[in-house]
Amino acid sequence: MVQEGTFHLINAIPGSYDVTIIFSDGTRVEISDGFTVPYSGIPSVTAIDVAGGWIEGKLVDDQQNPILHPVSLQVIDSEDADAVSECADIIYAPCLITPDENGTFTYGPVVPGDYIVSLDADSDGFTEVDMIYIFDADMPTEFDFPSPVPTVHDLTFTLTRTVNGTQESVSDLNLTLVSADGNQADVDAVFDGEDDSYHVELIDGEWIISHTYSPTEQMWEQIEIDGADINADYVFRQSTQVSGIVYYDTRVEPGEIDDAQPIEHVPVYFHWEGFSTASFTNGQGIFTVVLPVGAVVDATVHAGTMNVVNGTRFTVAEDMQNITMVARPGSEVSGALNLNRLGNFYSSNLIGWEAATVLASHESIDAVWHIEVADDGMFSTVLPQGNWTFTTDLEWLNATNSTLNVDGKNDTINIILKPGDSFIEIDFFLDHEGDNDVANGTLVEYRFSIVPINAVGQSVDVTVDGDEWTGAGHARVPIEAGEYRIDIEISDARAGDLFGTRIMTGDPFFVVGLGGDVIERSIGFDPEWRVDFTLTNESGGALADQNVRFINIETGWILSRLTDGNGSLVDHLPEGDWIVSIVDVDNGQAVMEGLRERITVSSANAETEHSFSTRELAFFTIDLWNEGNATLLDGMELILTSNENLGNITLDPTDNGGQVDSSVVSGSWNIELNFTDDGNR
Missing domain, CATH: 2.60.40 (Immunoglobulin-like)
Known part of the structure; x- marks a missing residue:
């Protein structure tokens, strides 16, 4: 009898078969294990495993407020289908996954396939997050939805062009906005025919939109999104086609152009006003490019196999003459961007990192070279020989101008970056309630260190009287970007430290980024205070190496400590009321003595010296x-x-x-x- 989840195959020709499972929504899943039909029937059931997927996440904004809007699960090939029902009810995409009151959601198993999981938290038709997840039928797969959900802002703009002196609206173009720092995915704008405008949602940062409408009309715009919606009007600017030819001359001393040869099929790069484009030369070394009239453009070219290079600056004008560029021998130059000191490279694993470009200027060449920096902070290029000055396009990095005489011998340059300090702000306190709440703790100051947990970052030591203390128990420490831990040595009661520094609550690990990032931590110590005892017998002799018991009156908890060779006991004990007890000790004259005294451990008596003597039992x-x-x-x-x-x-x-x-x-x-x-x- 066929049971749910099983099938019965009869009259099949023996052999090996491919198996495809067709789910009730039409989804087809091919099974790589295959299926074998034996020459004689067998009573056992052959298992065919299909791995299901799993998705989970926590929908919160950057202030950790829960987002209660559902996420949409759709098969990639059918993204236009509307998701209206819960995945838990209908099993198959398209469907919705609704979070709980904390923004948390989980769903599975997901039928194998390629999916896009999206969130449109404000239901405006623009998604804040789109994630592509691929679930394999042969291997269980789990994915975590990004958290927190990035905050986005609306950009609404109109687009016009000038026709016979009149501004006309330009509608229904395919426009894509590109993140200037390269850290975000491209975003497409959507045209709304009702109000004749374009709409898009963008996270904070600088974005670039460009479009060529005709050989004489272009749009190039840099847009800064900074915590608010933007309404704008953009206009296609007058443009013109610029043509030119690139030659090469391998002689160090310039010769006549007639002696040079055209460079075929190499890119020529054009930079102006924060924008860039490129054009390839053809088989005769000729290039053409459309550029806005009036723009001052730096054009650079490099032919790799010959190491010849040229940079030319020109101003775009109507009916301008062709540009002639002669590439001559250059030298390979390598360098690095260093944060604050050599070897601390500006790398993409730092929070707040932005893609950077090195700007190189020659003492006698107008054009400025734009050199891309790799994710690890390194860069390389080929430059004409001579004296060069290097900086970056990111002003907030505060790059020091670095100079190099490029002569083909030791052409390496290190640029030191001095971005604004980032900070860690820490509250240190005795945590009486064990809840890491500074409000009901006792604020204290104690020396500590900030220690990097990898090669990035620099250690900082803070003394108890350092300038970093800005208030009771509150320290504000400038630090470099990196991953760190807060190190606090165990305090020493014998050295006079009045309280203990065993960390009870709080996270000592943190990651801090670039550009003035501020991280906050609260470190709660076990509420312990200093006690100082001198213990003698009834005759005044020191009780050396004597075991002393401390019994907590409220809980009955017992701690044991040993006196030193002088009968002294100095340590930190948890705050509260305690009984100091020595059960029995021989005073050396066959008389047994003992001790039982009550003390209060608190800040009020942390500097009190106690003297106790045993008495005959x-x-x-x-x-x-x-x-x-x-x-x-x-x-x-x-x-x-x-x-x-x-x-x-x-x-x-x-x-x-x-x-x-x-x-x-x-x-x-x-x-x-x-x-x-x-x-x-």
């Missing part, structure tokens, strides 16, 4: 019997309760004669026993 015997039937009571545990606030002592059980022998520090004590016999207590 009082020995006693207790006989215990049941008065009602005159029987001895054995195995009973009696409790001594101090009338002087020195706590309780539980005696050993009575023996089979109803008797127990013990000793105690002299004082006023009650003897207690809980005993029930025949309903009588």
Whole structure:
């Protein structure tokens, strides 16, 4: 009989088969394991495994506020289909996954396939997050949706061109905005015919939009998104076609152009006003490019196999003459961007990193070379020989102008960057409630260090009286970008430290980025205070290497500590009321002495020196019997309760004669026993 999830194959020709599972929504999943039909039937069931996918995430904004809007799960080939029902109800995409009240969601199993998971938190038709997830039928796959969800802002703009002196709207173009720093995915603008405008959602940062409408009309715009929506009007500017030819001359000393040869099929790069484009030479070394009229353009070319190079600056004008560029021998130059010091490279694994371009200027050449910097902070190029000055296009990096005489011998340049400080702000406190809440703690200052956990970053040591302390228990420390931990050595009571520094709550690890990033941490210490005891016997002799017990009056928790060779005990103990106890000690004259004193551990007495002496113990015997039937009571545990606030002592059980022998520090004590016999207590 065929059961759910099984199939029965009959009259099949023996052999190996490919298996494709067709789900009820039409999804086809091919199984790579294959399926074999034997020559004789077998009673066992052959398992065919199909791995399902799993998606989970937490939808919160950059302030950690939950986002309660559902995410959409769609098959990539059918992105236009609307998702209206819950995935948990209909199983198949397109469907919705709704988070709980905290923004958390999980869903699975997902049928194998290629999906796009999207979030449109404000339901305006523009998604804040689009993630492509591929679930393999042969291997279980789990994906985490990005968190937090980036904050986006609306850009709404109109686009016009001038026709016979009149501005006309330009509609329904395919326009793409590109992140200037290269850190974000391209975003397409959508045209709205109702208001004749374009709409797009962008995260904060600089974006570039460009479009060539005709050989004489172009648009190049840089757009800064900075925490607010933008409405703008953009106009196609007058452009013109610029043509030119590139020759090469391998002689060091310039010769006549007639002696030079055209360079075929190499790119020529054009830079102006923060924009760039490129054009390839053809088989005769000729290039053409459309550029805005009036732009001052730096054009550069490099033919790699011959190491010839040229840079030319020109101003775009209508009906301008052709540009002639003669590339001559140059030298290979390599360099690096260094943060604050040599070897600390400006790399893309730092938070706040932006793609950078090195700008190289020659003392006698107008054109400026634009050199791309790799993700690891390195760059290389070929430049004409002579004196060069190097900087970057990112002003916030505060690059020092670096100079190099390019002569083909040791052409290496290091550029030092001095971006604004980032900061770690830390609150240190004794955490009385264990909840990492500074408001109900005791703020304290203690020396600490900020230590990098990899090769990036630099250690910082902060003393207890350093300038970094800006308030009670609050330190603000400037640091380089990197990954760090907060190191605090265990405080030393004998050295006079009044409180303990064992970390109880808070995260000592953090990652800080570039550009004035500020990280906040609160470090809660175990609430411990200094105690200082000198312990002697009744005759005044020091109790050296003596075990001392501390009994917490509230919880009964017992700690043990040893005195030193002088009978001194200096340490940190948890705050609260304690009983200091020495059960018994021989004073050397066959007399047993003991100690039982009450102390309060707190900030108020952290500098108090205590002196305690043992006293001769009082020995006693207790006989215990049941008065009602005159029987001895054995195995009973009696409790001594101090009338002087020195706590309780539980005696050993009575023996089979109803008797127990013990000793105690002299004082006023009650003897207690809980005993029930025949309903009588």
